[in-house]
Amino acid sequence: MSDLFHAHSPARLLPEGDYGLEGAAGVRAQAVTGLAAATLVARRGQTAALRAACAAAGLPLADAPRASSGAGLEAVGTGPGRWLIFAEGLSGRELRARLEGLSAGLAAVTDQSDANLVLDISGARAREALMKGVTVDLDPAAFQTSDAATTIVSHVGVTFWQRDAAPTFRFVVGNSFAPAFLRWLGASAAEFGFALSGTGRG
């Protein structure tokens, strides 16, 4: 619905609340806070060594569009030899230090803790809402828990992965694009009822 959010500034996050069809929300989105994040990029020719080092330290890394976790970290493959790493309860600096220790000079580590809005999207109708912008096959036959994708949704670059079979998808969206992403998500989920939380007053 183009007019659904006419009262909301396109430059602000949609405020938390219920949108669209009344009743039980078919789609829920929750902004996740308190996560540190960093990119981990294997140095030239060091992908295998880096994976081995991280695996030895308890964090298996898939060299594929897949999420994995271990040693208190969650990793998502975003490109050959590239990962986005998340940690709860660490500061950006702490995560960077841990990763630098873990990767032992085999990778470049860059803090991204402030770069993104992290959004958990779930609900019985989540797949139907997401197919209005995600051009990746999300059918359970093709996309399962731990599968990930780095793609464009509604002109916005995103990385997302499936965290459980509910299903819950975790989306990582650049902060400056987050208002536009939420407007698209809200418009797409409105017909199923959309509950948004964690964005405060926008």
Added chain:
Amino acid sequence: MTRLSAGGLIDRSRTLAFTFDGKSYAGHPGDTLASALLANGVRLVGRSFKYHRPRGIVTAGSEEPNALVELRTGARREPNTRATTVELFDALEATSQNRWPSLDFDVLSLNRLAAPVLGAGFYYKTFMWPAAFWEKVYEPLIRRAAGLGRAADAPDPDAYEKATLFCDVLVIGSGAAGLTAALAAGRTGARVVLCEEDFRLGGRLLSEKAEIDGGSAADFVTHALAELASLPNARLMPRTTVFGAYDGGEFGAVEKVSDHLAEPAPFQPRQRLWRIVAKRSVLAAGAFDRPIVFPGNDRPGVMSALALATYATRYGVAAGARAAAFTTNDHAVTAVLDAAAAGLHLAAIVDVRPAIAPALVTRAQALGVEVIPEGEIVATAGKCLSAVTVRTPMGTRALSVEALGVSGGATPNLNLTCHLGGRPVWREEIAAFVPGTLPPGMAAAGAAAGHLTLGECVADGTALGTEAAQAAGFSASLAPAPKTSDAPDGRTAFWHVKAPGPAFVDQQNDVTAKDVALAHREGFRAVELLKRYTTLGMATDQGKTSNMAGLAIMAELTGKGIAETGTTVFRPPYTPVALGVLAGHHRGVDFKPTRPTPTHAWAEEQGAVFVETGLWLRAAWFPRAGEDWQAAVNREVKATREGVGVIDVSTFGKIDLQGPDAGLFLDRVYINTFSTLPVGKARYGVMLREDGLVMDDGTTARLADGHYVMTTTTANAAKVFQHLEFCLQVLWPELDVCLASVSEQWAQIAVSGPRAREVLSKLVDGTDVSNAGLPFMGAVETTVMGGVEARIFRLSFSGELGYEIAVPARKGEALMRAIMEAGALYGITPYGTEALGVMRIEKGHVSGSELSGQTSARDLGLGRMASTKKDYIGRVMAGRPAFLDPDRPTFVGFRPVDRTQRLRAGAHFLAPGAEATTENDEGYMTSVAFSPTLGHSIGLGLLKRGPERIGEKVRAYDPVRGGDVEVEVCSPHFVDPEGEKQRV
């Protein structure tokens, strides 16, 4: 009323009221607007495009050329809607088009009297002189006379959306072939999507009386749909037209979600655009019933034989009180006999063949229908059809009928097979084109493939549905196809009745058989030329019904066969697609993402006026009470130059480069050297494209030995990152460099002005920011505001003492507030992009207007930065002779000789006294500003031999806005030319 007393797939227990041209009528759920109009005896529904001839409904599907109406009113008004595809809803309002003052009496139908001279090419021949008249006089005149309805003149109140669907097997069309294909594939467990443009699934089976597996066609449809609905892996999509086939197994489709409702339900779109990605596809789109060209064949009441039958059997409507048929094939004869069985008063079947199948003759006799073999219709009568003249070897006779069902045979609906370049192939046995090379992964089934009998359709569907699932990786064995009743399948190829009077080939474009002959005489014989010259097959129906007869007549005239004559091919879309659905969510403010800066909320509080710069929304200026734009900008510039100002510069692209080869890498992408840059220093760099033109500029700082952070312009942030990735992945994969975009991670705020250091010193956690501790172009990683990670770069775009302070983005707003607080004592002034622009022009820094993709480093006065000791991207091409031409326009400054005059960007330079011609052009003004520092207008521009001409006077000539100002060539560095202020 011409509604039959019983039968049809309509709900007679409910009545829907609707209006056509303001008059009220009633129909039933299950009706289309066309069937409901016919049920109310409305036969005249439109006026033709060119001659304004009265026209009626000729088909029962999306191939309709005539029955185009305006649907709805006000903001939802929608022109050129095919009445044959409009599902009737309560309170529907429809209006006829292209007539004045009324449909019944149309003044422009006088064009008909001029028809002898209004033939093909008339407009081209007549309105070609004088040429200037075409745009202003002729075209508006012709457009008014030939209008195809009016678009709504208010914004569309409805919403549209797009979605992507993946499947193993896409089945297009839900007739006998499509249903059996979907069933066969669905039973294997494959993900099946079945798209049907009609609101009811079943295709021709909804109108046929044939037997399948011992039951009726209708029962077969019911059972098939029930089974498909029970399969979790099958998705049925009625009201969904697949309009295009694209690369990689992708298809475009439009789902008419709410077109059958007066208004969409809450939160529902009007239409939805589907991108369907299919491993395999089965095209089961059926065939069109093609017309025969004969005199008077466009009279309301003359329609396709299968349409006549469909209206009777599916909708329970007699298209006329008494009807006849004009046929060439058993399929059409069967259909009209089905209609007679359903209650249509069918007086006669006129067939061009000497004899038709005995079984059909017997059935006709039983139904009281006269069969006239070797017959041709040579004339029709009435405004709406009242009689036809039949010519047989025995002579001519008149038949008094209100409806005539015409069938010249089947034209397979193979449009989608052409979308990736496939060319149809002529099959003589069925006198039709059939699919040639199919798009990868596609199979054509049933009538779409030229397999016209019901038995062939179900056999095709079953086999190809199974094969498609197998090819998509599912195991299945071929099950027997349903058993169907045998029906006669004879036909002859027949296109054109030779008799006097206007005989229409293309009713939508008013193209007659005579026009085709004219095109032939004048040499426009190739099918593509025939189409362009006569407009045959253009507009909303794209000749779905008319093309065949047109090219058959041409083939006859040239004496070449149809196979040799060939056919035009089809491009997407198969049927018209509304622009709204292609836009989807992306309209109005959602056209593209709006990117706020980290300090957006703060800037809003300050009353900033915002400007869109690319996707970003940036503060342009911060007006105070009573200030206009100019006053605010002047104040912001002065405050910054005399005290201190602050601006959010987070929109610059920021790229993190790590690895032992990062310095070497930068040496190759920039024209100047970065490998020698000391740690803790920043440097301005320029990068070129391969062709030697400037791509981008910005500063890059070295934070540690193998760690640099690059800044790009706001506009080129994504492009530069992509370029660097390309360089690393493709050009120099041996370099050990890791890239990461940190544009979103860091907020960056510039503090500029003589008091900048005082402000900064209050923010840092003890860092030495003295001139010695952090000299000009210094960079330091530190903390501010009590432990917040920060990077401070001593850079200046304004020319003043300046710092750019970067903090993690979520701390950006807090930093801005802290800066404002720390600077309050010095009257710190927020400034926007306008003041930023003024100050950079005062300093002669190049920006977007100069980095235009047409300028070299030398043009911009940056040539001396280019290293001669190394290679870099663009070096060789930047040395092309034209780039070294001393006459090339080069970067300089300008000021008006009369200082009160205002300069304008875009003005071209001319030598004094030179005539304003292209030959005398000496360059142009790229940027201008009013300099509050100097008190007059200043400009930057590119002037032939510019730097050699400092002190000369030239004209800045701006014919578009009537400007002609004498300007003096000067250094582009208007303020503090030695750059002392930034080094203090």
